[in-house]
Structures are given as structure tokens and as C-alpha cells.
Amino acid sequence: MNDLVGTRQLTRLALRRDRIVLPIWVVILGVLPASTMGLYDSLYPDAAARASLTRTMGANPSLSLLYGPAFDLSTAAGFVVWRYGSFIALVLAFVCVFTVTRHTRQEEDTGRQELLSSAVxxxxxxxxxxxTTAGLAATVTGLITAVGLSAGGAPAAGSIAFGLGIALAGWFFSAVAAVAAQLATYARTANGLASAVVGAAFLLRAIGDAATDLHWLSWLSPIGWVSQVRPFAGERWWVLLLLFAATIACAGLAYALLPRRDIGMGIIPARPGPAVAAAGLRSSFGLAWRLHRGLLSGWLAGFAVMGALFGSMAAGIGDVVGDSPQAKEMFERLGGASAMVDAFLAAIVSIFGMIAAMYGVQATLRIRAEETAVRLEPLLVTRVRRLELLGSHLVFSLAGSALLLVVGGTAAGLLHGLRVSDVSGQLPAVLGAALAQLPAVWVVVGLSVLIVGLVPRYAMAGWSVASLSLALALYGPVLQLPQIVLDISPFTHIPKLPSAHFTATPLLWLTGIALVALAAGMAGFRRRDIG
Incomplete structure (x- = not known):
């Protein structure tokens, strides 16, 4: 039998299963660069403003750490590539990793792959x-990016180079996920291995671009290669060959490893558990802690690093935006209504809230994964109650997201306080601003629970809720969308602390909405069939 028979049908199945979440990410990432090109001329209208931009942003090591090297900020296209290139490559890498794992290793975890393998x-x-599914998503993202930039007036060569770099980065990390799926025994382990590679690639790029004597490190990172293509700044087409060759090598390794293992097993064998379960596993909460602890630990480490990075940048944000009054006015409008530093702090704690909502959705969907893997039914035939089991997982969705905000807010407030020699004043203010995001995070979590409880077959739509909320809150003001559209996102209603006046009313309303959604979702989970 042909080793590839059935590929077309399985690809159609995968595209059908991802028909909601995957297109949202593709469209958001693809249209983001072109949608912000028009703002460049209004923010930096003359040569003096653009020279100031190049002098401040282009030479700032903190921004190089975050965004990568600035090769040419004198044009709108060059600015957009610098501002979004590494970000889009990073997010697309995670999208491709989760997509490949979902349709390979997770299918083996649930037993569906074994059934399919018994057929033709x-x-x-x-x-x-x-x-193919992940590669198609990466290709379409790159295509939308290139066409959008070219239609917006950017040179065609640079647009094509940027689109190809984005697409090939997605291909490469898809291949990395394919290798991880062969090495690991479980889907969550495969996701962890591949995500660690993505994180390491971003870290190498960040250190290499920020440290003047360590530029060679960025050449070890596939994310760094996207920047080194240098779109709109004298394109280096040969760098794309590095991404292509690395993709072929990783994909070839995945195909070579696949026949060397059994279905449901990994090249790296899983460690056998102890003969007797630990005392902590005698309760639903103990089991939930065992399932969530690795995920929560990784997110906490990420928030600590992110908070420290942004907090250390806050004091110098006035120099970062340059001398353009339009840029200063827009930044203050995005973050709040007071000083630029407070506006920046308000903006970053909003980002903390949006990212914490992504964790909340991921933690909520864990119980659905346990359900589809037929691991809930053996528990429910015992004395374990449904709401007890669901509530144990929701502790991590709700309290875990709160803990992330505490860690991120503390790290940002502490580093900012140390830089301005006012820890006692800045730490409580930034931490309070971060915790103010919690009702909006809980609304996203509550809606995810509602979907899992009432329409579990569409549980992945929880990612759509989080993505839409993030996109509207983060890019809606920049795109000047109508207020009625912006109000769809719960994060729009959060007071822009620490600069704005604190208002409890929207926080109470959001908390009430979250509680109603949680109650309805839990009631639906209690009554519906499992599976």
C-alpha cells in the first residue's frame, strides 16, 4: 500500500476541524502589517521626525531585544517589518506547532489514529x-502579508521577501513540531518540546540583536533569519534558503523517525509511574494539579520574564517614541491619559491581561481534552462528581490567570521601581493595574466554560473568543474602529490604570458577566452526556 494514501482525506478532515480558529489567526497575522502602514506617515510626517525615529528606536538595545534589528526606519514598509516581523514569526510558530501536534500526536492519544491506520x-x-494543514496556514499568512504590503504601496520585492520569510518560518516550526511528535509519547509533551524550541529561537534572536558583541547568536535562530532577510533594506534572498534547508532537514528527520516507533508510543519512552499513587492524587484537585502544574509553571516563568523586560523599558519610553508629537499623542491615547510612562505601563498591563486570557482558555480546554481522551468516564463511575471534577480544573483557569497577573505586575513594577528609585510607589500601582485586568480575563474564561458545557463539539471556539478580544483591544484603537465594535472586547472596559481614574462599575459588570457564564457552563456540563 502507498504510504501516503489517504493524505488528501485526512487533510480535508484537519482543515474542517480547524475551520474556525486557524483562519482567524491567519487573517489577524496576515493583515496586521498592511493595516498599520498608513499610520506611519501621520506619526512621522517629515524627514526630521523619521531621523529622530531612527536615532532613538533604531539604536535602542531594549527595543532590539524585543523587535529585532532596525535596518531602515525611514520608510513605512521598513518600519512595519521591524515592528511586526519577529512578532508575527513568533506567533505563527506557536500556531503551526499546536496545529501539527493536534493532528498527529493528539490523534494518537485519543486512539483515532489507530482506527484510521487499520483502514486504507x-x-x-x-x-x-x-x-500540510500547518504549512497551508503559514503560506496563506505570508501571501496575505505580501499582497497587503504591495497593495499599500510597498515595493514588490520587499513585500515578497517578507511574506516568504514569514511563510518559511511557519514551515520550519511545523517541521519541528513533527519531530517533537515522534519523540514524545503525549501531545502535551510534544507541545512542550516544540514550544521550548520556539522560545529558545526567540531568546537567541533577542540576545544576539541586543548585545553588540553577540550578533552571531541571532544567526542561530530561525526567527532571527526572518529579520536577516532584510525586506525593504537590500533583500538577502539567500537567507531564505537557510529556512528552506532547515525545514527539509527537520521534516526529513520526522519521516525517518515515524517508522521506528509504534502508534501511541514515542521514541523517548515514557517513564513508568510508581506502583502506588501519591496521597495527593486521591482527590480531584490533586489530579488537576498534576495535570496543570507543568503548564502553569511555564506560563509563570514567561510572565516573570515579560514583566521584567517591559518594566525595565518603561522609564525610557519618552526617548523611544522620538520627537514626533503625533506619536506621543497616539501612544498616550492607547495607554491612558496621563504621562507617557504611565501610558506605557497601562498598555503593558493590558497586554498581560490579554495573554493571561489565552492561558485561561488553554487551562479550561484541558478538561475537554481529558473528556475526548476517555479519561473522564472512569473517574465519574466512582464517587467523583462532575462539578467537583470541573471545579478542580477551573481553579487553575481562574486562580492561575490571577497568579499570572500577580507575577507579571510584580516583575514589571519592581523593575520599573528600581530604575526610577521608587519601588514602594511604583510596585503597588503597577500590580494593582495588572489585577484590574482580571474581570476581563474571567469573562473570556467564563465564555470558554460556557462553550465546553453547552456545545462541547465547538470547544475550540474558546480560542476564537480570546483571539477576537485580544485583536479588538490591541489593534482596534490603532485602526480607529467604531466604539460599538471595540466594546465587544471585555478589555476595552477596563480602566487604563495607573494613569486613569479608577472606576469600579465596569469591573463589577464584567465580574457579573463572568459569573453568569461560569454558572451556565457548569450547569450544562452537569446535565449533558460525557463524550
Whole structure:
């Protein structure tokens, strides 16, 4: 039998399963660069403002750490590539990693791949379908990016180079996820391995771009290669060959490893557990803690690093935006209504809230994953009650997201306070601003619980809720969308602390909405069939 037979049907199945979440990410990432090109001329209208921009932003190590090297900020296209290139490559990498794992290793975890393999399905069909789905998403993202930039007036060569760099970065990390799916025994382990590679690539790029004597490190990072293509700044087409060659090598390794293991097993064998379960596993909460502790620990570490990075940048934000009054006015409008530093702090704690909402959705969907893997039914035939089991997972969705905001707010407030020699004043203010995001985070979590409880087959739509809320809050003001559209996102209603006046009314309303959604979701979960 042909080892690829059935690939077309499995690809169609994968695209159908991802027909909601994947297109949202593709469209958001694809249209983001072109949608902000028009703002460049209004923010930096003359040569003096653009020279100031190049002098301040282009030479700022903190911004190089975050965004990458600024090769040419004198044009709108060059600015957009610098501002969004590494960001889009990073997010697309995670999208591709989760997509490939979902359609390869997770299918083995649930037992569906074994059933499919018993039919007329080739050995490599499932892996090829997963890579095709993720690769198609990356390709369309790159295509939308290139077409959008070119239609906005950017040179065609630079647009194509940027689009190809984004697409090839997605291909490469899809192949990395394919290798991780062969090495690991479980989907969450495969996601962890591949995500660690993505994080390491971003870290290498960040250190290499920020440290003047360590520029060679960025050449070890595929995310760094996207910047080194240098779109709109004398394109280096040969750098794309590095991404392509690395993709072929990783994909080839995945195909070579696949026949060396059994379905449901990994190249790296899982450690056998103890003969007797620990005392902590005798309760629903103990089991939930065992399932969530690795995920929560990784997110906490990420928030600590992110908070420290942004907090250390806050004091110098006045120099970062340059001398353009339009840029200063817009930044203050995005973050708040007071000083620029407070506006920046308000903006970053809003980002903390949006990212914490993504964790909340991921933690909420864990119980659905346990359900589809047929691990809930054996528990529910015992004395364990449904709401007890669901509530144990929701502790991590709700309290875990609060803990992330505490860690991020503390790290940002502490580093900012140390830089301005006012820890006692800045730490409580930034931490309070971060915690003010919590009702909006809980609304997103509550809606995810509502979907899991009432329409579990569409549980992945929880990602759509979080993505839409993030996109509207983060880019809606920049795109000058109508207020009625912006109000769809719960984060729009949060007071822009620490600069704005604190108002409890919207926080109470958001908390009430979250409680109603949680109650309805839990009631639906209690009454519906499992599975």
C-alpha cells in the first residue's frame, strides 16, 4: 500500500476541524502589517521626525531585544517589518506547532489514529496531513502579508521577501513540531518540546540583536533569519534558503523517525509511574494539579520574564517614541491619559491581561481534552462528581490567570521601581493595574466554560473568543474602529490604570458577566452526556 494514501482525506478532515480558529489567526497575522502602514506617515510626517525615529528606536538595545534589528526606519514598509516581523514569526510558530501536534500526536492519544491506520490509510498520511494543514496556514499568512504590503504601496520585492520569510518560518516550526511528535509519547509533551524550541529561537534572536558583541547568536535562530532577510533594506534572498534547508532537514528527520516507533508510543519512552499513587492524587484537585502544574509553571516563568523586560523599558519610553508629537499623542491615547510612562505601563498591563486570557482558555480546554481522551468516564463511575471534577480544573483557569497577573505586575513594577528609585510607589500601582485586568480575563474564561458545557463539539471556539478580544483591544484603537465594535472586547472596559481614574462599575459588570457564564457552563456540563 502507498504510504501516503489517504493524505488528501485526512487533510480535508484537519482543515474542517480547524475551520474556525486557524483562519482567524491567519487573517489577524496576515493583515496586521498592511493595516498599520498608513499610520506611519501621520506619526512621522517629515524627514526630521523619521531621523529622530531612527536615532532613538533604531539604536535602542531594549527595543532590539524585543523587535529585532532596525535596518531602515525611514520608510513605512521598513518600519512595519521591524515592528511586526519577529512578532508575527513568533506567533505563527506557536500556531503551526499546536496545529501539527493536534493532528498527529493528539490523534494518537485519543486512539483515532489507530482506527484510521487499520483502514486504507498510509503510514505517513497522518503526519503529511498535519504538516500540510500547518504549512497551508503559514503560506496563506505570508501571501496575505505580501499582497497587503504591495497593495499599500510597498515595493514588490520587499513585500515578497517578507511574506516568504514569514511563510518559511511557519514551515520550519511545523517541521519541528513533527519531530517533537515522534519523540514524545503525549501531545502535551510534544507541545512542550516544540514550544521550548520556539522560545529558545526567540531568546537567541533577542540576545544576539541586543548585545553588540553577540550578533552571531541571532544567526542561530530561525526567527532571527526572518529579520536577516532584510525586506525593504537590500533583500538577502539567500537567507531564505537557510529556512528552506532547515525545514527539509527537520521534516526529513520526522519521516525517518515515524517508522521506528509504534502508534501511541514515542521514541523517548515514557517513564513508568510508581506502583502506588501519591496521597495527593486521591482527590480531584490533586489530579488537576498534576495535570496543570507543568503548564502553569511555564506560563509563570514567561510572565516573570515579560514583566521584567517591559518594566525595565518603561522609564525610557519618552526617548523611544522620538520627537514626533503625533506619536506621543497616539501612544498616550492607547495607554491612558496621563504621562507617557504611565501610558506605557497601562498598555503593558493590558497586554498581560490579554495573554493571561489565552492561558485561561488553554487551562479550561484541558478538561475537554481529558473528556475526548476517555479519561473522564472512569473517574465519574466512582464517587467523583462532575462539578467537583470541573471545579478542580477551573481553579487553575481562574486562580492561575490571577497568579499570572500577580507575577507579571510584580516583575514589571519592581523593575520599573528600581530604575526610577521608587519601588514602594511604583510596585503597588503597577500590580494593582495588572489585577484590574482580571474581570476581563474571567469573562473570556467564563465564555470558554460556557462553550465546553453547552456545545462541547465547538470547544475550540474558546480560542476564537480570546483571539477576537485580544485583536479588538490591541489593534482596534490603532485602526480607529467604531466604539460599538471595540466594546465587544471585555478589555476595552477596563480602566487604563495607573494613569486613569479608577472606576469600579465596569469591573463589577464584567465580574457579573463572568459569573453568569461560569454558572451556565457548569450547569450544562452537569446535565449533558460525557463524550
Amino acid at each position: 490509510t498510509g503510514r505517513f498520511a497522518g503526519l503529511t496531513a498535519g504538516l
